[in-house]
Amino acid sequence: MNLEEIIREENIVYRRTPLLTDKALSYCPGCGHGTTHRLIMEVIEEMGIQSDVIGIAPVGCSVLAYEFMDIDMIEAAHGRAPAVATGIKRTWPGKYVFTYQGDGDLAAIGTSETIHCCNRGENITIIFINNGIYGMTGGQMAPTTIPGMKSSTSPFGRDTAMMGYPLKITELIAQLPGTYYVSRQSVHTPASVRKAKKAIRKAFENQKLNKGVSFVEVVSNCNSGWKMTPVQANKWLEENMLAYFPPGDLKVDGQLVEQGKTS
Amino acid sequence: MGEIRLMKGNEAIAEAAIRAGCDAYFGYPITPQSEVLEYLMAEKPHERTGMVVLQAESEVAAINMVYGAACTGKKVMTSSSSPGISLMQEGISYIAGAELPCLIVNVVRGGPGLGTIQPSQADYFQATKGGGHGDYRLIVLAPSSVQEMADFVKLAFDLAFKYRNPAMILSDGVIGQMMEKIELFEPIPRVNEFDQSWVTTGKTPDRQRNIITSLNLDPYLQEEHNHHLQEKYARMRREDVRYEAIACDDADYLFVAYGSSARICQKAVQLARKKGIKAGLLRPITLFPFPEKILGDLSQSVKGMLAVEMSAGQMVEDVRLAVNGKIPVEHFGRFGGVVHSPEEVLEALEEKIVKPVV
Numbered sequence: 037m038n039l040e041e042i043i044r045e046e047n048i049v050y051r052r053t054p055l056l057t058d059k060a061l062s063y064c065p066g067c068g069h070g071t072t073h074r075l076i077m078e079v080i081e082e083m084g085i086q087s088d089v090i091g092i093a094p095v096g097c098s099v100l101a102y103e104f105m106d107i108d109m110i111e112a113a114h115g116r117a118p119a120v121a122t123g124i125k126r127t128w129p130g131k132y133v134f135t136y137q138g139d140g141d142l143a144a145i146g147t148s149e150t151i152h153c154c155n156r157g158e159n160i161t162i163i164f165i166n167n168g169i170y171g172m173t174g175g176q177m178a179p180t181t182i183p184g185m186k187s188s189t190s191p192f193g194r195d196t197a198m199m200g201y202p203l204k205i206t207e208l209i210a211q212l213p214g215t216y217y218v219s220r221q222s223v224h225t226p227a228s229v230r231k232a233k234k235a236i237r238k239a240f241e242n243q244k245l246n247k248g249v250s251f252v253e254v255v256s257n258c259n260s261g262w263k264m265t266p267v268q269a270n271k272w273l274e275e276n277m278l279a280y281f282p283p284g285d286l287k288v289d290g291q292l293v294e295q296g297k298t299s
Numbered sequence: 300m301g302e303i304r305l306m307k308g309n310e311a312i313a314e315a316a317i318r319a320g321c322d323a324y325f326g327y328p329i330t331p332q333s334e335v336l337e338y339l340m341a342e343k344p345h346e347r348t349g350m351v352v353l354q355a356e357s358e359v360a361a362i363n364m365v366y367g368a369a370c371t372g373k374k375v376m377t378s379s380s381s382p383g384i385s386l387m388q389e390g391i392s393y394i395a396g397a398e399l400p401c402l403i404v405n406v407v408r409g410g411p412g413l414g415t416i417q418p419s420q421a422d423y424f425q426a427t428k429g430g431g432h433g434d435y436r437l438i439v440l441a442p443s444s445v446q447e448m449a450d451f452v453k454l455a456f457d458l459a460f461k462y463r464n465p466a467m468i469l470s471d472g473v474i475g476q477m478m479e480k481i482e483l484f485e486p487i488p489r490v491n492e493f494d495q496s497w498v499t500t501g502k503t504p505d506r507q508r509n510i511i512t513s514l515n516l517d518p519y520l521q522e523e524h525n526h527h528l529q530e531k532y533a534r535m536r537r538e539d540v541r542y543e544a545i546a547c548d549d550a551d552y553l554f555v556a557y558g559s560s561a562r563i564c565q566k567a568v569q570l571a572r573k574k575g576i577k578a579g580l581l582r583p584i585t586l587f588p589f590p591e592k593i594l595g596d597l598s599q600s601v602k603g604m605l606a607v608e609m610s611a612g613q614m615v616e617d618v619r620l621a622v623n624g625k626i627p628v629e630h631f632g633r634f635g636g637v638v639h640s641p642e643e644v645l646e647a648l649e650e651k652i653v654k655p656v657v
Contacts, residue, residue, distance in 0.1 A: 088501045090371070093512075102510045108499035110370045111512035113393050116363040119355070123367025123375070126351045127323050131501060149363070152356035 053077045055086060059103045066266025068256030069097060071223040072165060073104055075233045076134070079240055080107065089132045090124055092117040094146075096138035097171040115146025118153030121160045132243050134161040140170045143179040143205040150205065157214030157248035161239045164206070164251065167258040168277060175261035179203040182280045187261070202280065206253045210286040216248035218287035222255040222278060224270040235285075247290060255281050301482045308448040308475040309334035311483075312378065312404055312468070315452035317344045320489040321402075322373035323351040325364035327383060330416040331472040332406035335378045348489045358383040362390030362403075369399035370511045372491055372498035374456050378404035380472075381422050382413060384430075391465060392431030395528075396513030400459035400493075402452065403437070404468045406475035409636030417636030418472030420558060423613035426469045427587045434525055436532045438466040438539070439586040441557040445479035453484060458539060460493040462531055469586060471609065473559035473638060532588075541584035542593055546572070550579030552652050553597060554644070555618050556607040557583045560632070564607050566641035567648070574645075576653060586614070591621035598622040603652035607644050608632045627656060 055077035063069045080089050086107055093101040095114035102109035112120045117135035125133045142150050142164050153160070169187055170176040177187040177194060180202050184193040194202075210218040217239055221232035232254055239250035255277050259269035285293045306314065313335045316324060324344075326336045336354060344350035351368075355361035361377045368375040379387065384405045394401060405426065409419040426439045438458045440451045448470060455466040502508040515521035543561075546568055547553065554564040561582040571578035581597060581604075583590050598604070603626050606615035612630035619628045631647035633639040 086501070087503045090499050090501060092367075099514065102508075102512065106502065106508055108502045108509045109511075110367070110499055111397075111510070111514055112366070113363065113389055116359070116366075116390070119360040119363035120367035120370075122353070122355075122360075123323070123325065123364035123369075124371055126353060126364070127368045127373045127375070128371055128500060148356060149360055152360065 053081045055081045055106045057104055057106050061104060062100055063097060064260045066257065066259045066269065068167065068223045068254065069165060071229060072163065072232070072254050072256065073101065075223070075229070075236050076136070076163065077105055079233065079237045082237070083240060085132050085240070088130070089134070092120050092133070092135045094135070094137040094141040096141050098136055098138065098165065099172065101136055115141050115144070116149055117141070118146065118149040118158070118162065122153055122156070122158050125158055125160050129159070132161070132240060134163060134240070136163045137165070138171070139164070139166045139168065139178045139180040143203050147205070151209065151212070154209045154249045154251065155212045155214045159243055159246050160249060161243060162249060162251045163236065163239075164253040165256050166253055166281065167256045167261070169258045169261040171258045171261045175258070179205070180281070182276060185276070204281070206251065206281070206286060209251060210292060214248045215251055215287055216245070216290050217242050217250040219251070219285045220253040220255065220281060220283050222273065222283055224257060224273050228283070253281070255283065301484055303480060303482055305478055305480050306445055307334055307478050308445045308470060309406065310338045311445045311449040311481055312452055313338035313342070314483060315449035316376060317342065317348055317350055318484060318486040319453040319456055320348070320374060320487045321350055321376055321452070321456070322489060323353070323368045323375045324377065325353050325355050325361040325375070326377050327355050327358045327361050327379065329380045329383045331408055331418070331475050332378050332380050332404070335404065348486070350489065358386040359390065362387035362394070365401050366390055366394050366399065369394065369401045370397075370499045372495045372500065374491060376402035376404065378406065380406045380408045381410050381419070384422065384425070388431035391437070392433055392435065393513050394465045395435035395437065396433060397511050398463040399465065399511070400456070400463050401465050402455045402459060402468065403465060404470065407469065407471040409634070415636035416472070418559065418609065418638060419634060419636055420471055420560060420608045420632070421610040421613065421634060422469065423586065423608065423610060426467055427589070427617070435528060436587050438462065438464055438535060439469050440466065441469050441584060441586050442474055443558050443561045443582060445474065445477065446481040448474060449481055449483060453487075460491070462535060464531065469558070471558050536588040539585060540588045540590050540592070542590040543582040543584060544593070545580040545582065547579035547581060547597060549577055550600070551577040551602050552579070552648060553601045553604045554578060554580045554607050554648065555583070555594065555604055555614070556580065557586060557614065559638070560607045560609060563639060563641050563644055567644040570641055570645050571648065576649070578648060583614075589617050589621070591617070594618060594621035595623065598625040601626065602656045603627040603629070605648045605652050606630045607639070609638060610634050627652060
C-alpha cells in the first residue's frame, strides 16, 4: 500500500475545517480559545451556513477572532457584542448571528447588554469563554475569578469580603424567559470537546426556531494567566473551576433543567 | 406639493425617518426628545415600510445596535439628548473608526452633568471636534426649523452613505419641542442604492470575507487609516459646506448663529436695521464642515462679527479661526438652559461690536 492509497477521502479521520483561515492563532499554546474557534467553524461548515453567518468578536484575547474565522465578522466595543448582535438580527432576521465573548467582556463591562439581550429573547447564539481571568491585559481578576484564586490584581487570592463574589452569570441568565437554551461546557479533554461541539451545534440550530437566546458557556483555561503549564492548567480547571462552575445543560428547549440532572 | 402637517420638531424627525427609507431606529427615552421614539412606536413603521424600531436598555446599547445594523449596510439611526449623547461617545468613536454610515440626532439640553431639560447649544464642541476618543469628525447638520428637522434626516443619510461616516443632526430643545407647519417630502422606497461591497451580511462564495473593525495593532497601519480619514474630512470641507446668508450683501456687522439662535438673530437683524444698523446673519447649516471660507470672505466687507449661541462660547472659536484676526469677533449667548431674546442679542451687538468698532 503506497501513500496515495492511504490518503483517500474514506480514510480521513480528521480534517481541518476550511472555515479556519491559515493565519497562525495568536493564542498561547494549550489555550481553549483555539479549540472553541475550531468547534464553531466546524458547526458552521457542517450546517452549510457560511454565507448566512455574521460573527461578533469582543475585546479581550479573542479580539482578533476575525483573523482566524473565514466568515463575515465585526469587532465590537468591550462588552457591547450582544447589542451589536441585536442590531443585526433585528434587521436581518434570516441570518445566523453569534457573539464570542470572554468573562470580562460578557460578565463585567457588558453585564447590562448581556442580561437585556437575553431578557428580550434575541434570536442569537452567545458563546461565552470563561477562563476566570483577564488574559489579554495580563492576568487581572475577572468577574469569574473564583474565591482564593490568585491574579495580578488579587495577588493574595480573591478575598470575597473585599473583592466580592464571582458572578455565576450563566445561572443568572438561565432564569430569564428570553433564553431558550443555556449550557455550560468545557474543552479540556477530548470527551468534553465532543460534548461542547454538540452544545454549540444545538445553539446554532436553535436560531431556526426563533425562540430566544441560545447561550453556551465554555469553561476554559488560561495557562499563561494562571502561571501553569497547559497540562497543570487543565487539571486545575477540572478540580477547581468545574467545581465552582459545574458543566451541563441549565436550560433546554426553554425549560430549566433540574439541579443535579445535568446531561 | 407634499403633505402639509403641523408638527413638533421631534415628530418631524420621526416621520421623516420613515419617509426617508430608514431601516431601523434604536433609542432610549430622554427629555427633550422622547417624542421621536414615542411617535415611531405609535406609527408602527414596521407595517408602513418594514422599518424596525426598538427601545434599548441604555444609550450605550442603542448606539451599539446602530453599529451592528450599520455594519450590514442598513440605514439606521438613533436620537438622544446631551447626557445620552455623552454615553454614546464610545460607540460613535467606534462607528467613525470603522467608517460606518448612520444618523445620530442630538436634541441638546443644558449641561454639564444632568443639567437641565431646557434648550442649549453647549454640545457644539462635542459634536464638531470629535466627541469621543481619537481623531475623527462627524458630519454635523444644524436645523433651525421644524421643516429642516424633517429635510435633514434625508440629507444626513445621503451624506453619511456618501462618505461612509456617521452624521449628526445637532438640534436643541427649542427646535425639538416647537410646532411649525411643514411640508413633508414624498416617501422614498426602503432600498439602499449605495455601495454595499463592504457590508457584513454573510460571506458568499463569490467574495472574500468582510471584516468591520476599528482595530489596527500595527501603529503604521493605524496612522495610514487616520490619513485616510483625514482625506475624507478634507473632501467634506471641499464638497459639502452648507450655509445660509441673510442680508449679508450690504451688512456692516454680522451675526453668526445656527439652530434656534439663528432664528432669534433673524429677528435681531430686522430690529437692527430699523435702528439704522446694517446687520446681517450668516447661518452655518453644516457645523462640520464649517463654512470658514464664506466667513473669511465676509470679513473683507463687514466691520465685526458676533457669534450668538446658547453656550459660553464654542462656535465663536471657529468663527475666529475663519476670520483669522482681520476683524473683531465676539461672543454673546445666554446659557445653561436660558434662551436669549432678539433684543438682548441686538444689545450685545451694539455693546460688543458696533460701539468699540466705531
